Amino acid sequence: xxxxxxxxxxxxxxxxxxxxxxxxxxxxxxxxxxxxxxxxxxxxxxxxxxxxxxxxxxxxxxxxxxxxxxx
Numbered sequence: 001x002x003x004x005x006x007x008x009x010x011x012x013x014x015x016x017x018x019x020x021x022x023x024x025x026x027x028x029x030x031x032x033x034x035x036x037x038x039x040x041x042x043x044x045x046x047x048x049x050x051x052x053x054x055x056x057x058x059x060x061x062x063x064x065x066x067x068x069x070x071x
Contacts, residue, residue: 004028004064005035007042009057015050023057028064035059 007025012018029035039057047053 002030003061004030005032005059005061007035007039007057008060009039009055011046011055011057012053013050014052023055029059032059032061 006028007023009023010020011023012020025038029038036059039059042057043055046055
């Protein structure tokens with residue numbers, strides 16, 4: 001099985017109140033470069049919407065887990 005790359009991290013807003021959530025992408029990427037491009041795109045989309053938005057996301061490598069459809 002081939003290792004894939006996933007986005008994971010923290011996304012924080014300060015308006016209307018301070019709140020942070022863990023974020024993770026549902027989709028995997030075949031290369032680290034494509035994952036990093038998606039991370040940058042997410043940052044470029046979310047931060048300009050509100051200058052108080054902050055995020056720390058990174059790409060991690062892992063094997064994809066096949067969900068058991070019988071469960």
